[in-house]
Amino acid sequence: MPQRIATPSEVPGLAARRIAADILDGVLHKHRTLDDQLDGSGAHPGLKTLPDRDRALMRRLVATILRRLGTLGHVLSRLLDRGMPTDAPRAQSALLIGAAQILWMDVPDHAAVDLSVRLVQSDRRAAKYAGLVNAVLRRCAREGEGLVAEVKGEMLDLPPWLTKRWIAHYGEAIAREMAAAIGHEPSLDITVKADSTQWANRLHGMTLPTGSVRTLLQGSVPMLPGFAEGQWWVQDAAAALPARLLGDVAGKTILDLCAAPGGKTAQLALAGAEVTAIDRSPARMARLRDNLNRLSLQAEAIVADACEWQSTNPDGFDGILLDAPCTSTGTIRRHPDVAWLREETDIAQLVGLQKRLLQKAVSLLKPGGKLVYCTCSLEPEEGEAAIASLLAAEPGLRRLPIGPAELGELAELIGREGDLRTLPSHLPHADPRFAGLDGFYAARLVR
Structure with a gap:
């Protein structure tokens, strides 16, 4: 008797990764911005039922992939004997999602592999690549860090035209510094109406030389202290x-x-x-x-x-x-x-x-x-x-x-x-x- 494939609602974390795959496809293949897909009338319908924790995970996952896309492409190209599958976009997304979690996110390797396999199994066109996704991501867990280290200084995570422009205008040293800075997930900056020191303490952050408050607090912005009361804005x-x-x-x-x-x-x-x-x-x-x-x-x-x-x-x-x-x-x-x-x-x-x-x-x-x-x-x-x-x-x-x-x-x-x-x-x-x-x-x- 064939094993029944669990639906996203039955497997914790799968819904977040399915939505991440949809949004990633929207950016890379349909030229849609993240803002359009995350907020407003064009937002992904699945976001309405996604718990706050899963929503934060999904956002971070998509941002990490886009921030490290060139490096991910290098790693996967070394692990795929025949190149990226071209007839099943969900297989591509599953590989990117799994590799990003293994290499840069605090997700156990076995969970990253399992959920990516489930992601392709739930897609009719991609299901035939379940074995490939499983094998490649297991290799990524073993060899991925070394493959990342091979290209650490090569600025792969920017499109070549932009890298060329920045080197020409700012010089190679500064261009490299900018590329490195872009590789880090940014903190939350806010402008406060009054008493930045107090709000820096309340939000477990720091007051910058510019007067803005920078905090590492994660989660839903409207739920942070002072937002609903109108004391600050992002x-x-x-x-x-x-x-x-x-x-x-x-x-x-x-x-x-x-x-x-x-x-x-x-x-x-x-x-x-x-x-x-x-x-x-x-x-x-x-x-x-x-x-x-x-x-x-x-x-x-x-x-x-x-x-x-x-x-x-x-x-x-x-x-x-x-x-x-x-x-x-x-x-x-x-x-x-x-x-x-x-x-x-x-x-x-x-x-x-x-x-x-x-x-x-x-x-x-x-x-x-x-x-x-x-x-x-x-x-x-x-x-x-x-x-x-x-x-x-x-x-x-x-x-x-x-x-x-x-x-x-x-x-x-x-x-x-x-x-x-x-x-x-x-x-x-x-x-x-x-x-x-x-x-x-x-x-x-x-x-």
Whole structure:
């Protein structure tokens, strides 16, 4: 009598791995972002019934695979005599999921192997590869660490086009440091409304030189102390810097272009600015409004295309913050799917959009007003080159360099021209879990 294959609900942990396989397939084969598949209307339907612990495991599993995809490919290629199965995507996913757990996660090897085998057994096209998956992952448990060590310094976990660009622009040593930083799972950064020392203690974290609080606490963010009470919001420490470059904004009219999900809007509102926040995405703006309500902060939130929006402010704004859409290559440590969803050809298209948004921002700025332009990209075309082009075309603008005192002990983040440039390898720490920043560029201009 044939053995009945257990359903995902009957085997602890199998549902989490099945959903991880679906989401991985969504990124690698259907070009869907992790955010789209984890939250909102496009989220995987299975997440609704997944316990919090399994949900956290699934997220970490997918992120680990995407963060180590090149190294995983090397290891599996050495263990597969005939290459990766091409006619059964679930077999590929099962191998990646099993190997990632064996090599980098605190999962017993036998459990990683067993659950990956069950994963292929439950898929009609992949079931014939159950024996292969079992054999390869058992070999991975024995030989995998040595195979990883063979390529430790080769930067395999970034697409070749990105590695080539970073070496050309930043030099090989810094490119290697950035690649190493991206390989570590990042901690949770938050911006607090008041008393960062108290919240660092309550959340078992530390206060960074930037003023953000960094914590290693895991689990559901809304369940952490202070979230429901509106005492803080999630925001990478680097992302919290650009809004501060506008200086004292109390009582001033500030326009936040491309504002959602609203971390910078919240900063400006907390500092006493009269904020107008613009974003074209209704769903993301709904999230911005929810965040402001939770934080008991006020801003005028408008759903509109920033390039087309017509202001009713006849005098122009005292300050404008433009966090422009970009390739987001600076956020790969937090969003490892970006590395595999972006292509080099995306840069030129986004540079054109950034140029239009900058021109729009300049037209809305009052004389004497400040414009802070920022992107979470490490590509110079979207940062330094964009501002150089704007200054050449707009004689009425000038750069307002960032002073060392504005960043305290982080003056190393200021470039030659007085602009801000953060890298994933910045903010080193003895414990790599406490290290790193998103890659950001920011320039401050005055009309």
